[in-house]
Amino acid sequence: xxxxxxxxxxxxxxxxxxxxxxxxxxxxxxxxxxxxxxxxxxxxxxxxxxxxxxxxxxxxxxxxxxxxxxxxxxxxxxxxxxxxxxxxxxxxxxxxxxxxxxxxxxxxxxxxxxxxxxxxxxxxxxxxxxxxxxxxxxxxxxxxxxxxxxxxxxxxxxxxxxxxxxxxxxxxxxxxxxxxxxxxxxxxxxxxxxxxxxxxxxxxxxxxxxxxxxxxxxxxxxxxxxxxxxxxxxxxxxxxxxxxxxxxxxxxxxxxxxxxxxxxxxxxxxxxxxxxxxxxxxxxxxxxxxxxxxxxxxxxxxxxxxxxxxxxxxxxxxxxxxxxxxxxxxxxxxxxxxxxxxxxxxxxxxxxxxxxxxxxxxxxxxxxxxxxxxxxxxxxxxxxxxxxxxxxxxxxxxxxxxxxxxxxxxxxxxxxxxxxxxxxxxxxxxxxxxxxxxxxxxxxxxxxxxxxxxxxxxxxxxxxxxxxxxxxxxxx
Numbered sequence: 002x003x004x005x006x007x008x009x010x011x012x013x014x015x016x017x018x019x020x021x022x023x024x025x026x027x028x029x030x031x032x033x034x035x036x037x038x039x040x041x042x043x044x045x046x047x048x049x050x051x052x053x054x055x056x057x058x059x060x061x062x063x064x065x066x067x068x069x070x071x072x073x074x075x076x077x078x079x080x081x082x083x084x085x086x087x088x089x090x091x092x093x094x095x096x097x098x099x100x101x102x103x104x105x106x107x108x109x110x111x112x113x114x115x116x117x118x119x120x121x122x123x124x125x126x127x128x129x130x131x132x133x134x135x136x137x138x139x140x141x142x143x144x145x146x147x148x149x150x151x152x153x154x155x156x157x158x159x160x161x162x163x164x165x166x167x168x169x170x171x172x173x174x175x176x177x178x179x180x181x182x183x184x185x186x187x188x189x190x191x192x193x194x195x196x197x198x199x200x201x202x203x204x205x206x207x208x209x210x211x212x213x214x215x216x217x218x219x220x221x222x223x224x225x226x227x228x229x230x231x232x233x234x235x236x237x238x239x240x241x242x243x244x245x246x247x248x249x250x251x252x253x254x255x256x257x258x259x260x261x262x263x264x265x266x267x268x269x270x271x272x273x274x275x276x277x278x279x280x281x282x283x284x285x286x287x288x289x290x291x292x293x294x295x296x297x298x299x300x301x302x303x304x305x306x307x308x309x310x311x312x313x314x315x316x317x318x319x320x321x322x323x324x325x326x327x328x329x330x331x332x333x334x335x336x337x338x339x340x341x342x343x344x345x346x347x348x349x350x351x352x353x354x355x356x357x358x359x360x361x362x363x364x365x366x367x368x369x370x371x372x373x374x375x376x377x378x379x380x381x382x383x384x385x386x387x388x389x390x391x392x393x394x395x396x397x398x399x400x401x402x403x404x405x406x407x408x409x410x411x412x413x414x415x416x417x418x419x420x421x422x423x424x425x426x427x428x429x430x431x432x433x434x435x436x437x438x439x440x441x442x443x444x445x446x447x448x449x450x451x452x453x454x455x456x457x458x459x460x461x462x463x464x465x466x467x468x469x470x471x472x473x474x475x476x477x
Contacts, residue, residue, distance in 0.1 A: 069104025
């Protein structure tokens, strides 16, 4: 039987406010356990919440970026459940009246096509604390540093059809929140986490199958692997005569399998009711317009502009605008060097290889934008050849000196003196009579060999264009 996969994603993004959602406590990552929790975060009797307006502004900003409906009246609710890292015994969230309503994301697929995925809603809620198991034998520790941190939970429509589409959706979402500067979205630190709802149904069916939810996946790679593993498991269960049970599961990356955690809760299990200590939040068109005025140039718009202004292919423009930092780096180099296409080649080639090799972000690169721009400018003005530029680039990784200083210090300046190059060419012609005769007999490809010999004699410093031209002239 042929199966169709149906996937919906619930993505939790930690908003990068300076303080928590309902208290003035700082919310920085990496602090010692329980050093960022005040009496409200600890749920001491008599404490009351004070809403952080910056979280609202960030949520509205995200909603505008995905062309979503903005709720002019949003209401906070209590979601009741009991867990050690939830001091109050309930989570403050938004149920029926979220800040952000229906919107959409356009994702780019590997074959070059695009798909529009609906976003059901994005609501503001507070984070829970964290249970720690590693340092405690037979017990768990509770760290309440992140209890009360503001989250934006972004819920997709069940319109994603395979693991690769899910990853493309997540990457687009990651790019947008980073462009908006509302979250650092570092998945390894938990500031962007993903719950994946997966079901399958016979191809051609319209009714949804029974879904399972895989909780708290924190990397693009694991999202793809978890989905593929769970889809295969569900197929095996049904084809063996069993039935899929609606439940919450976890993904074990070491075993590449999902495992049952608990039966899936329904909304009535949480006994939602409006938060009595918080008034509804009401905003007007003026507020929304003021937030709209702060929107930056978003990935799709920047991609279109890069293709038009810099003559880049759709693919290259997409790669260079995938993150705000990469786009800004490229544009800075392109403007300073005066050659966008050569810049694109260097950024996506040698620079990206360096970053990948060391698992660095563009911000951690030892090759700053102004230094790469100078290197490209020296290729353009024939100070060095493209081949020598690669040697200079390698030196720049370890040596913080200026590009011109490195070229001078290592004696890498390109030979452009016509008299010096003519001597090289004469020597190559004298030393290779057979190849010269082959060229005269019409074998054009031998010219490349002769240019190579001249470059070898000059230790790569001769201008290859001049060598090529002079060889051709003399042999003809």
